[in-house]
Amino acid sequence: MRTRTALAAVATAAALVGGAVDAACDPSKWKLPVDGHYDTAAKIDSQKLNVHLIAHSHDDPCVSVCLQVVVDVITCMGILMGYVSCCWVTCVSVTHRGWLVGVDQYYMERVQYILDTAVEELVRNPDRQFMFVEQSFFQRWWHEQGSEVQATVKQLVKEGRMDLTVNGGWCMHDEAxxxxxAMVDQTAYGHKLLMEEFGISPRIGWQIDPFGHSATQGSLLSQGVGFDALYFARIDYQDYDQRKKNKDLEFIWRPSKSRGKSSEVFTGEIIDNYCPPGKFDFGNIGNEIQDDTELHDFDVCDEVDQFVQNAQMRGSASKGNHVFIPMGCDFQYDNSRHWFKNMDKLIHYVNQDARVNVLYSNLSYYTDLKKAEGLTWSVKTDDFMPYASGKHEYWSGFFTSRPTLKRFARVANVLMQQVRQLNSVYQSHHSSELESLQRAVGLVQHHDGLSGTEKQSVADDYALRLNDGIIKAEKEMNEILFVIGEKEPYHFCLMANTSVCDVSTQNDDFEVMVHNALPRTSVQTISIPI
Ligand SMILES: [Zn+2]
Known part of the structure; x- marks a missing residue:
């Protein structure tokens, strides 16, 4: 009874407080939507701070899923009847008890709905824009669509409203x-379909989640692949504070000593990470903008004030008249209606307030405007490693964690490169067998893959995919060898370090083939269990 009384008292107090706040926000001061339409047709206003809303979803193909597989991981050395450069292999034997695995589970539960609903919402309002980055997900979804949806998406891509020109790699690779x-390969593999299906080539780098940034990323994987800009979100906390204070969060990165100026790229560190300010995270129920004048909690004034304050904070930490706010976070937009409806409202009301100018935008447009302002940027050389997110919070453990997965991924990549070389030398046309390994090797480069930051079950899933890919690559290799006269099949002996290799331990006679992929003589020792 006492508890019930106390609750009633609190409820009354809350109602009184709510009434007081509501009274301060006069609904009559705002123009409401006309015929159900919010005014979202904002253009650049040179007299104001322009706030570009970048609608996006960060979709890691692995983080923290419950995966029902049992994997025996055995570290091994040596590879028999394979290639000399593939020694020190980690091998797996797998009993797969589940039906869903990491990347597949995310796709089935979230990502397909993200793309389904984003396309619907883009069609609903021609001012809206949305960017999608991870090609391992996008391309799977693309191949599932019928001709009608594909035609719609092609039109949206042509209009720049479904923005696929950002990153476009098979995954968002780790950089350490x-x-x-492998970084070049997975990037090129993701870009391939974009050129074939849409005739586009990505022009903006978006490495928002890797834990620090390498000079290789800045030089080879940004300027080197033709990106006009690179944006990321994780640099050392002291560096971040200093740059924010000095308006240096956007700068020129000249990462390569040897390539000098020709390696430089316009680079931006995102303010307050890659998710929106808390109140504007429209993936959270409770963050809706309430503009029904009949209700007591009409909150447009408060929403507009908080948004303008955040935009002005970003403006004060930036040079020029443009800032962007990433409107999205991990696996957001599986209900795109929720996001876009509230962003429509935000644009409609904030532009009435008129302190800042807010619009749907994309990173290519933002970058072009930023460069056109004729501002002077500081120059950063070297890299952004190691990354510290705070005092005593150095992200350097992942350089060496899950060493067997790291090694296995290296070996898988080497095998793939060598079978590809043989394909090329002997003009074989069986390369479709390599797709599986290409995808597995591409996926494992992810910043929660090779880095080792994923759960064990997800690491197991990566190993399983690599193993499946290697088996197919072996088939491909034998087809090539058959063409050049080798009639008996060869086998990779992936568990040779534990003396497990049926071919050499159970046969008196066997043949070893060693392939030197280097353009020079190489002397190496091979270990074979007998
Ligand atoms: Zn991530």
């Missing part, structure tokens, strides 16, 4: 642990 060849 992958080999540069």
């Amino acid at each position: 642990t992958p080999h540069y060849i």
Whole structure:
């Protein structure tokens, strides 16, 4: 009874407080939507701070899923009847008890709905824009669509409203642990379909979540692949504070000593990470903008005030008349209606307030405007490693964590490169068998993959994919060898370090083939269990 009385008292107090706030926000001061339409047709206003809303969803193909697989991971050395450069392999034998795995589970539960509903919402209002980055997800979704949806998406891409010109890699790779060849490969693999289907080539880098940034990323994987700008969100906290204070969060990065100026790229560190300010995270129920004048909690004044304050904070930390706010976060937009309806309202009301000018935008447009302002930027050389998110919070453990997965991914990449070389040398046309390994090697470069920051079950899933890919690559290799006269099949012996290799331990006679992929003589020792 006592508890019930106390609750009633609190409820009364809350109603009184709510009434007081509502009274301060006069609904009659705002123009409401006409015929159900919010005015979202904002253009650039040279007299104001322009706030570009960048609608996006950060979709990691792996983070923290419950995966029902049992994997035996055995570290091994040596590879028999394979290639000399593939020694020190990690091998897996797998019993797959589940039906969903990391990347697939995310796709089934979230990502397909993100793309489904984003397309619907873009069609609903021609001012809206949305960017999608991770090609491993997008391309799967694309191949599932019928001709009608594909035609709609092509039109949206042509109009620049479905923006696929950002990053476009198979995944958003880690920058500390992958080999540069794997980074180039997975980026090129993602870009391939974009050129074939849409005739576009990505022009903006978007490495928002990797834990620090390498000079290789700035030089080879940004300027080197033709990006006009690179944006990211994780740099050392002291560096961040200093740059924010000095309006240096956007700058020129000249990461390569040897390439000098020709390696430089316009670079931006995102203010307050890659998610929107808390109140404007429209993926959260409770953050809706309430503009029904019949209700007591009409909150347009408060919403507009808070948004303008945040925009002005960004403006004070930036040079020029343009800032952007990332409107999206991890796996957001599976209910795109929720996001876009509230962003429509935001644009409609904030532009009536007129202190700042807010619009739907994209990073290419933002970058062009920023460059056109003729501002002077500071120059950063070297890299952004290691990353510290706070005092005593150095993200350097991942350089060496999950060493077996790191090694296995390296070996898988080497195998893929070598089978590809043989394909090229012998003019074989069986390369479709390599797709599986290409995808697995591309995916594992992810910033929650090769880095080792994923859960064990997800790491197991990566190993499984690599193993499946290697088996198919072996088939491909044998087809090539058959063409050049080798009639008996060869096998990679992935568990040779534990003396497990049926071919050499159970046969008196066997043949070893060693392939030197280097353009020079190489002397190396091969270990074979007998
Ligand atoms: Zn991420």
